[in-house]
Amino acid sequence: QVQLVESGGGLVQAGGSLRLSCVASGRTFSSYAMGWFRQAPGKEREFVASITWNSGLTYYSDSLKGRFTISRDNAKSTVYLQMNSLKPEDTAVYYCARGRAGWSTKALASFDSWGQGTQVTVSS
Numbered sequence: 383q384v385q386l387v388e389s390g391g392g393l394v395q396a397g398g399s400l401r402l403s404c405v406a407s408g409r410t411f412s413s414y415a416m417g418w419f420r421q422a423p424g425k426e427r428e429f430v431a432s433i434t435w436n437s438g439l440t441y442y443s444d445s446l447k448g449r450f451t452i453s454r455d456n457a458k459s460t461v462y463l464q465m466n467s468l469k470p471e472d473t474a475v476y477y478c479a480r481g482r483a484g485w486s487t488k489a490l491a492s493f494d495s496w497g498q499g500t501q502v503t504v505s506s
Contacts, residue, residue: 384495386409386478391500394468398504399430402463404478404497410458412436414480417493418463420502427477427490431463435484443488468504475499 390402402418417432431442431452440452451464461478479493486492 384480386480386495386497388478388497388500391476392467393503393505394502396495396506398468399464399466399500400468401502402465402476402478402502404461404463406459406461406478406480408459411459413443413484414462415484415486415492416452416454417479417481417486418461419479419490419493419501420472421477422471424475425474429453429488429490430476432481432486432506433461433489434486439485441486443490459503467500468502470506472502473502473504475501 385407388404415434418430419427420430421427429443433440433452435453447469454461477499478497480495482494
C-alpha cells in the first residue's frame with residue numbers, strides 16, 4: 383500500500399508562486415504515473431497535471447497550462463507541482479495521486495492512491 387504525503391501549501395497573494403511536493407512510500411514509485419488534482423469548496427475534484435513514469439510526457443488542464451509545471455524525481459520518490467502567477471480561483475485543496483500504470487489519462491479513475499491533500503489559498 384503506497385502512502386502519499388503532500389506539503390508546500392499555504393497562503394499566498396495573487397501573482398505569487400508556490401511549489402507543492404508529494405513524497406511516496408514504497409519502492410515502486412518510478413513505475414507509475416503521478417498526478418495532481420484539486421478540489422475547491424462545493425466543487426468536484428478536477429485534474430491539474432500528470433506525468434508519466436519516466437517524465438517523458440506531461441499533461442495539463444487546458445486552463446492551467448503555462449502557469450503550472452509538474453516534475454518528478456524518481457530517486458527521491460517525489461513529485462512536484464510548481465505553481466506560478468497564482469490567482470484567487472486557484473484556491474483549493476491540492477491532492478497528489480498515483481496512477482494505475484506508467485501512464486495515465488486525466489480521469490480520476492486512472493489513479494488509485496491519493497494523499498490527504500494540502501490547502502492552497504490565494505488572496506486577492
